[in-house]
Amino acid sequence: MDKILRRKKDHIALFQDMENLSQADAGFGRYRFEHNALPEIDYAEIDTSVNFLNHKLRLPLMISSITGGSNGERVNRTLAGIANDFGLGMAVGSQRIALEDRSWEDSFRIRRYAPNILLLANMGAVQLNYGYATDECRRIVDMIEADALVLHLNPLQEAFQADGNTNFSGLLKRIGKICASIEHPVIVKEIGYGISAPTAKKLQDVGVYGVDVGGAGSVSWSSLESQLSKDVVVKNASNAFRDWGNPTTDCIASIAKIKDKIKIIAGGGVKTGVDIAKSIALGADICSNAFDFLQKIMISYADCENFVETIALELKAAMLCIGCGNISELRSAKLLKVG
Numbered sequence: 001m002d003k004i005l006r007r008k009k010d011h012i013a014l015f016q017d018m019e020n021l022s023q024a025d026a027g028f029g030r031y032r033f034e035h036n037a038l039p040e041i042d043y044a045e046i047d048t049s050v051n052f053l054n055h056k057l058r059l060p061l062m063i064s065s066i067t068g069g070s071n072g073e074r075v076n077r078t079l080a081g082i083a084n085d086f087g088l089g090m091a092v093g094s095q096r097i098a099l100e101d102r103s104w105e106d107s108f109r110i111r112r113y114a115p116n117i118l119l120l121a122n123m124g125a126v127q128l129n130y131g132y133a134t135d136e137c138r139r140i141v142d143m144i145e146a147d148a149l150v151l152h153l154n155p156l157q158e159a160f161q162a163d164g165n166t167n168f169s170g171l172l173k174r175i176g177k178i179c180a181s182i183e184h185p186v187i188v189k190e191i192g193y194g195i196s197a198p199t200a201k202k203l204q205d206v207g208v209y210g211v212d213v214g215g216a217g218s219v220s221w222s223s224l225e226s227q228l229s230k231d232v233v234v235k236n237a238s239n240a241f242r243d244w245g246n247p248t249t250d251c252i253a254s255i256a257k258i259k260d261k262i263k264i265i266a267g268g269g270v271k272t273g274v275d276i277a278k279s280i281a282l283g284a285d286i287c288s289n290a291f292d293f294l295q296k297i298m299i300s301y302a303d304c305e306n307f308v309e310t311i312a313l314e315l316k317a318a319m320l321c322i323g324c325g326n327i328s329e330l331r332s333a334k335l336l337k338v339g
């Protein structure tokens with residue numbers, strides 16, 4: 001358990017300096033909106049709110065899973081304040097640590113700071129192959145009074161960890177069992193290499209409510225794990241994966257084509273309000289961001305507030321210049337492919 005705690009601390013410390021570890025591109029530069037010089041709508045009346053999982057979000061955005069445990073309490077509490085103040089959703093980081101040692105539960109309990117936000121629990125899906133099942137999934141949802149459960153998929157990260165949990169066999173069936181047995185919706189996410197349309201289709205067929213595509217374009221976990229490793233083979237091999245993964249925009253567009261009822265969360269390199277507008281027009285229901293929230297919150301609350309206000313302005317300005325008064329109009333806005 002000490003290992004899980006130390007790894008979380010190391011990740012947070014390294015991520016603060018990470019700008020260029022990933023060579024992958026989320027793909028937003030390959031799309032643009034046709035500018036509308038005569039939008040004939042009132043900027044003041046543009047509505048950026050959206051309903052998701054019975055919550056009204058003021059922006060189609062949630063703070064993605066980051067942390068919990070020793071250094072996570074303060075980060076979670078502060079991010080919960082941001083989510084509460086700006087009407088965003090939020091997912092906590094992996095709660096495995098609190099399943100193994102109850103004394104960490106409090107670091108995830110943020111309902112007291114954000115009583116009405118959309119709040120999501122989190123655990124690695126692969127843990128379903130290492131002894132965890134319905135009871136543990138229920139426990140982490142109840143622990144934080146969550147609205148839904150997020151199970152993350154991270155095969156490449158596990159492959160590069162010295163003690164990685166790398167047995168992903170039969171996982172789809174186990175995920176399906178969780179969907180059928182727990183009382184809350186289940187969302188499955190990647191953490192930076194993307195969920196393809198065929199994978200999303202399989203998840204949809206076993207009852208998954210939504211996918212956070214967690215596409216390439218943000219951080220490189222192979223590079224990060226290699227920085228933490230002392231093993232020269234791990235360090236060498238990780239270089240081959242610096243541009244690995246399905247770009248976020250490809251994930252959204254391809255899943256939107258096969259989508260029956262599964263919801264799409266656009267995550268992985270979604271950094272601006274214009275990226276959010278493009279994600280929605282490509283087929284996403286809402287968007288998520290972890291990396292930038294973490295970087296800003298480690299500087300100050302005010303930096304994080306500025307970040308959200310910037311995103312809100314970018315999204316509203318984009319909607320004005322496309323001529324969309326609300327998010328449902330944005331869903332049918334025309335995107336031009338430029339690359």
Ligand SMILES: Cc1cc2nc3c(=O)[nH]c(=O)nc-3n(C[C@H](O)[C@H](O)[C@H](O)COP(=O)(O)O)c2cc1C
Pocket residue numbers: 011012015064065066067092093094122151152189190191192214215217218219267268269270288289290291292294
């Ligand atoms: C420091 C850090 C810790 C993370 N921890 C988790 C985690 O515990 N569980 C999880 O599902 N994703 C975790 N992620 C992945 C993010 O939630 C997100 O999917 C990924 O960073 C890609 O999105 P982004 O471009 O918005 O950062 C973490 C990301 C960062 C930066």
